[in-house]
Amino acid sequence: MDKAGKAAALETLKGVFEESGAVVVTHYSGLTVAEMTGLRGRLREQGAGLKVIKNRIAKIALEGKGGDAAQELFQGPVAIAFSPDPVSAPKVVAEFAKGNQKLVLIGGLMDETVLDAEGVQALAKLPSLDELRGKLVGLIQAPATKVAGVVQAPAGQLARVLKAYSEKDAA
Numbered sequence: 577m578d579k580a581g582k583a584a585a586l587e588t589l590k591g592v593f594e595e596s597g598a599v600v601v602t603h604y605s606g607l608t609v610a611e612m613t614g615l616r617g618r619l620r621e622q623g624a625g626l627k628v629i630k631n632r633i634a635k636i637a638l639e640g641k642g643g644d645a646a647q648e649l650f651q652g653p654v655a656i657a658f659s660p661d662p663v664s665a666p667k668v669v670a671e672f673a674k675g676n677q678k679l680v681l682i683g684g685l686m687d688e689t690v691l692d693a694e695g696v697q698a699l700a701k702l703p704s705l706d707e708l709r710g711k712l713v714g715l716i717q718a719p720a721t722k723v724a725g726v727v728q729a730p731a732g733q734l735a736r737v738l739k740a741y742s743e744k745d746a747a
Contacts, residue, residue, distance in 0.1 A: 582633060589629060589637035597662030599685040600669045600696055601649040601669030604628070606678035615679070622704075623627075630680050645690040649683045661705045662686055670700035 593599060604612065616626045636739040638646055659665040666684065673679045684691040684699070691699065703711070 585630070585633050586637055589627075589634055590639075592625075592627070592656070592658050593637055593641065593685070596658040596659065597660050597666075597686065598658070598665055598699060600657040600665050601682045601684060602655050602657065602673075603652050603680040603682055604667060605653050605680075606656045607676070611676060611678070615669075615672050619657055619659070619665065621629070622659065622668055623661065624657060624662040624665040624668060626655055626657045627737065628653075628655045641685070641688055646685060649685075649690070654682070663699060663702050663704045666696050666700040667704065670697055 584662045607615075612626075612715045619626050629650075631652075631654055634654070634656075635647050657665040657669045669679070669681065673681055681696050683693055684696045686699075
């Protein structure tokens, strides 16, 4: 990689570290091209991405974020999964790692916080942003539905009473 390529890669990584809610660091040794493509596809569906990176450029891009613990994550063949949502990338990568022993979770970064493999697994168990939004909308709509049912109930009872009287008079 020439100097211009390294500079571009450095700027790209700086952007990834700044804009991502979470960055998951993995070792990918032994994964086939098809497996990597499958993982990339799953991540893309969730609005996340995967990049194979050079460790030295990643360490420079971090600019001291997370201290020595973050620097230690970047050793060996490293690929990072990242997403604006702090849960999407960890969830997809953790699920993929369960089914494929060749992908090893090393740790992760959330802003200044460095996570170990268990921290990434814990993050993966949280509901995603879309799931939380759905639950919130459900909670907001539930009281309105109950109010409508309560308001409608007396009218329904009155209609049943009137129908009963009309059937009684007809008989």
